[in-house]
Structures are given as C-alpha cells and as structure tokens.
Amino acid sequence: MRSADVVICGAGVIGCAAAYYLAKKGKSVIVIDADEAIGNGGSSRNGGGVRQSGRDVRELPLAMYGIRSLWPTLSEELGTDVEYVQKGNLRLGKTEKHRQILQGLTDRSTACGLDVKMIDKDQVRQINPYLSDEVICASWCPTDGHANPLKTTLGYFRAARKLGAVFLTGEKVLRLRKEKGALRYVETDADTYLCETAIVACGYESRQILDSVGIDVPLTKDLIEALVTEMEPEMFPQMLGTADADFYGHQTRHGSFVFGGSAGYDRENRDFGHLAVYGNTAPAICRATLRWIPRLKDAKIVRTWAGYEDICADGVPVISKIDEVPGLIAACGFTGHGFGISPAVGTCLAELACGEKTSVDLSALRYDRFRSCV
Amino acid sequence: MRTDRSKDLGPCLPMEGDDRIVCRCEEVTQGEIRQAVHDGMFTMTEIRRYLRCGMGLCQGQTCSRLVSGIVARELGIRPGELRPASSRAPMRPLEMSIWANECQAPDGAAETKKGGAGDEKC
Numbered sequence: 001m002r003s004a005d006v007v008i009c010g011a012g013v014i015g016c017a018a019a020y021y022l023a024k025k026g027k028s029v030i031v032i033d034a035d036e037a038i039g040n041g042g043s044s045r046n047g048g049g050v051r052q053s054g055r056d057v058r059e060l061p062l063a064m065y066g067i068r069s070l071w072p073t074l075s076e077e078l079g080t081d082v083e084y085v086q087k088g089n090l091r092l093g094k095t096e097k098h099r100q101i102l103q104g105l106t107d108r109s110t111a112c113g114l115d116v117k118m119i120d121k122d123q124v125r126q127i128n129p130y131l132s133d134e135v136i137c138a139s140w141c142p143t144d145g146h147a148n149p150l151k152t153t154l155g156y157f158r159a160a161r162k163l164g165a166v167f168l169t170g171e172k173v174l175r176l177r178k179e180k181g182a183l184r185y186v187e188t189d190a191d192t193y194l195c196e197t198a199i200v201a202c203g204y205e206s207r208q209i210l211d212s213v214g215i216d217v218p219l220t221k222d223l224i225e226a227l228v229t230e231m232e233p234e235m236f237p238q239m240l241g242t243a244d245a246d247f248y249g250h251q252t253r254h255g256s257f258v259f260g261g262s263a264g265y266d267r268e269n270r271d272f273g274h275l276a277v278y279g280n281t282a283p284a285i286c287r288a289t290l291r292w293i294p295r296l297k298d299a300k301i302v303r304t305w306a307g308y309e310d311i312c313a314d315g316v317p318v319i320s321k322i323d324e325v326p327g328l329i330a331a332c333g334f335t336g337h338g339f340g341i342s343p344a345v346g347t348c349l350a351e352l353a354c355g356e357k358t359s360v361d362l363s364a365l366r367y368d369r370f371r372s373c374v
Numbered sequence: 375m376r377t378d379r380s381k382d383l384g385p386c387l388p389m390e391g392d393d394r395i396v397c398r399c400e401e402v403t404q405g406e407i408r409q410a411v412h413d414g415m416f417t418m419t420e421i422r423r424y425l426r427c428g429m430g431l432c433q434g435q436t437c438s439r440l441v442s443g444i445v446a447r448e449l450g451i452r453p454g455e456l457r458p459a460s461s462r463a464p465m466r467p468l469e470m471s472i473w474a475n476e477c478q479a480p481d482g483a484a485e486t487k488k489g490g491a492g493d494e495k496c
C-alpha cells in the first residue's frame with residue numbers, strides 16, 4: 001500500500017494547485033484522477049476569466065487575495081507562461097434593468113473594498129471602441145483580467161510533479177475510509193492509499209466520494225459550452241461579461257477569441273460519454289457575440305466544446321475541513337467560477353492540510369452552512 | 375489506462391531534428407514536444423493544450439500523426455496506444471455571421487430560455 005502525507009482526489013486546477021503548494025511546503029503528495037488526462041474537467045474547458053467584480057461577497061476575499069498576491073507572479077512561480085493579463089473587466093448592460101443589476105453588484109463589492117464602479121456609454125466606448133452602440137452602461141473593475149486555463153492547470157501539474165508530487169491518472173477514487181474516527185484510507189478501482197489528510201476536489205463527483213463517509217454537499221451539475229475563433233488582429237484586452245450573465249469572453253494572447261454563452265438548455269444538455277455539444281448553443285453564442293461585438297461577424301470559429309460546472313446550492317463553493325471526519329478536506333461546488341480563484345484556493349487548501357491559519361478567512365464557505373429553506 | 379506520471383523517462387537529451395517545426399499552424403518544434411513529454415504531458419490531449427500544437431487552423435489534421443509518433447517514442451510505447459485528442463465541431467472554420475443563422479427563435483422572438491441573473495459563468 002502506498003502512502004503519503006496528503007492524498008488529493010481530482011487533478012483539476014484546484015487539485016493541481018493544492019498539490020503544488022503542499023509539495024512546496026515539503027509534504028509528500030499523491031494526486032489521483034479518474035480521467036486519462038490531467039485537468040480534463042472544467043479546468044481545461046473554461047473561459048479563463050480572473051475576476052473579482054460580480055462575485056458573491058463570501059468568495060470575494062479569495063478572488064481579491066489571488067489577484068493581489070498570486071496571479072501577478074504566477075508565471076515565474078510555476079515556470080510556465082500562464083498568459084495572465086490584468087486589463088480589467090467590463091460587465092455590460094443595454095437596459096435599465098441591466099443597470100440596476102450592475103449597480104447592485106457594484107455596491108455590494110465596493111462595500112468589501114473592491115475598486116469597481118459604474119460607467120456610462122461614453123466611458124465604455126473609451127475603454128473598448130468595438131462594442132455595440134446599444135451598450136448604455138457597464139461595471140468596470142480595472143484590476144480584473146484573464147489567463148490561459150490550460151497552461152495554468154498544466155503549469156501547476158508540471159511544477160508540482162517537479163517537486164516530487166505523484167500523479168496517477170486513469171484511476172478512479174471509489175470511497176474514503178476512516179480508522180478510529182479519523183480519515184485514513186482512500187480507496188480506488190486499483191489500489192488503497194494510506195494518508196494523514198485527504199482533499200476531495202472532484203467537481204460534482206465529490207458528492208459521491210464524500211457520501212462514503214456520511215457527508216453530503218448539495219451539488220448538481222450543468223453542461224455549458226464555449227467556442228474559439230481563429231487568430232484575429234489584436235482588438236481589446238479586457239474580459240467581457242454581461243448583466244444577465246448570458247455571455248462572456250476575451251481575446252487570448254494567441255489572438256483567438258474565446259466566448260461562452262447559453263441557449264438556455266444547460267441542464268438538458270446531452271452527455272453521451274464524450275460531452276457532445278448541443279446544436280442550439282454555438283449559434284446562440286454567435287448571435288450574442290454579434291449583438292455585443294458586431295465587428296466580429298466575419299471571425300471564423302475553429303472549435304466548440306462543452307464542460308461541466310459543479311453547482312453548489314447557494315452559488316459559492318465548499319472549501320472546508322470536515323469536523324466529523326478529522327483529516328478530511330472538501331473543495332468543490334465552484335459553480336462555474338473556480339478558475340479565477342484557483343491559486344488562492346490551492347494556497348488555502350495547503351494551509352488547511354498543514355493545520356496552519358489560512359491566508360483568507362474561509363468561514364463563509366464551510367460544508368455545514370446549508371440550512372433548510374422552510 | 376492507469377498511468378503513473380512519475381514514470382522515469384531518463385534525461386531529455388538533445389536529438390537531431392529538435393528545431394524542426396512539426397505543427398506548422400502554431401509553429402511547434404519536435405524539441406518542444408519532447409520536452410513537454412519529459413515535463414509530464416503523457417497524453418495527446420495534454421500536449422495539445424500545453425503547446426497549442428493541433429489547435430491552429432487545420433486543427434491537427436496535418437500534424438497529429440507526427441506528434442503522436444514523437445510522444446510515443448519518448449514514452450517507449452507504440453503510437454497506436456495513444457488516444458488521439460478529440461476532434462470537435464465545426465469540421466471547417468465557419469464565420470460567426472453564418473453559424474448565427476442556425477436554430478433561431480421564430481420571427482426574432484426572444485429566445486425561449488435564458489441564463490441566470492447577474493452571477494456570471496466565468
């Protein structure tokens with residue numbers, strides 16, 4: 001039986017980041033992923049947004065900490081260019097109702113000390129001249145940005161592996177097992193691992209793994225889609241989003257545009273084992289793109305894909321020690337915005353596993369916060 | 375297949391042809407592909423995501439066999455043992471304005487369902 005100080009279930013960006021920070025602290029780490037490829041879940045399928053604006057105030061401190069202290073130097077830290085660009089986030093509105101939504105989000109974030117403000121049509125135009133004339137307002141957060149999720153996830157993997165972390169792919173975690181009331185074993189379809197601490201970071205599948213020791217986290221999942229264009233001349237560096245949260249995207253360092261959106265069928269999307277994209281969605285994302293950025297009408301799409309978001313009942317993740325099972329830590333339910341906070345989450349998970357005080361207070365993200373609605 | 379990414383591949387010694395471009399769309403060399411394998415990228419999916427080879431205009435239709443040959447050689451396995459990275463729609467690059475015409479709600483009516491309210495998926 002192999003053993004390690006910490007066994008991490010799931011090699012997404014969260015598991016890989018935690019592995020890196022733990023290995024850096026000198027801990028022995030084994031990371032186990034069911035997929036053949038590292039980071040083949042949401043982590044390699046997301047839109048690359050690294051934003052604070054529009055976040056729930058419970059997870060905003062994680063986003064602010066990561067953007068202040070970790071993202072700016074991440075490429076040097078990992079020895080992989082993660083293509084981090086900090087040129088702001090515009091969240092766009094076309095109607096009075098949009099303005100109200102944006103104003104509400106802005107007020108809640110400024111109360112937490114975030115530098116974000118409402119701007120009018122002309123100010124939007126000054127920041128980004130390519131947007132539709134119909135845009136009447138936006139929230140503007142100059143310290144937001146974007147990065148390359150593929151390079152970030154694989155960069156954490158590469159750096160953790162270099163520090164001695166063991167990664168096992170194509171091996172599925174089936175259950176956890178306790179000994180004398182504390183977590184001791186991680187059982188897979190191939191082997192059993194002995195550990196002091198286990199971190200469960202398997203996206204939606206975390207629910208079933210946690211259930212094996214009697215813990216339930218209220219998760220569901222949606223299959224959402226994105227697409228990428230061929231290389232285009234440089235247009236604008238900001239991350240874009242909308243008041244209704246139905247469209248987002250940015251231009252990558254490479255020159256391609258990555259856009260995501262919805263035809264409204266995220267919950268009914270198909271999964272025949274290869275995450276088939278739904279015929280309705282790519283055209284809907286194209287229409288949204290043309291409505292917000294008309295100039296891109298001739299841009300050619302080269303690829304579309306789908307990825308799961310693990311949705312937590314109240315919209316923010318669970319990042320928490322489990323009191324009933326000493327040695328167990330859960331990190332799941334990122335609800336479609338876990339990439340931007342992944343460096344901060346990885347840092348805090350390593351601190352939790354080492355029994356240290358976390359860099360960011362995680363008390364609002366505990367596993368036992370869910371109360372009945374009636 | 376279960377794989378331990380700590381498998382010892384030996385040192386990544388320079389080889390003839392390392393500066394030859396293998397993926398022409400994204401200009402990725404043999405040497406970069408070999409180094410990526412030694413950095414732990416053992417699957418075609420990871421190689422593509424890490425280096426962008428096969429992510430350009432031709433989406434790997436030209437170079438994917440060459441790339442899998444190089445990766446297999448570094449790993450000491452047969453190329454057939456490597457699963458190809460997924461092919462995805464569209465088959466040929468397609469303009470936004472053309473694809474936008476598909477699956478529209480009738481008469482410009484509002485599209486049937488819509489996303490959330492203010493909590494962005496990004």
Ligand SMILES: Cc1cc2nc3c(=O)[nH]c(=O)nc-3n(C[C@H](O)[C@H](O)[C@H](O)COP(=O)(O)OP(=O)(O)OC[C@H]3O[C@@H](n4cnc5c(N)ncnc54)[C@H](O)[C@@H]3O)c2cc1C
Nearest residue numbers: 010012014034041042043046047049173307338339340496
């Ligand atoms: C289309 C799309 C766009 C997005 N856009 C953004 C964005 O712009 N900004 C942002 O911040 N976030 C975004 N997200 C969300 C972000 O991608 C996720 O929140 C983040 O990747 C979560 O990382 P993770 O490591 O928890 O999950 P994952 O990457 O899903 O990793 C979970 C891992 O667990 C493994 N696993 C599952 N079951 C088992 C098992 N039984 N045993 C072992 N391993 C198992 C899986 O194979 C997987 O590798 C987006 C998501 C999608 C799908």
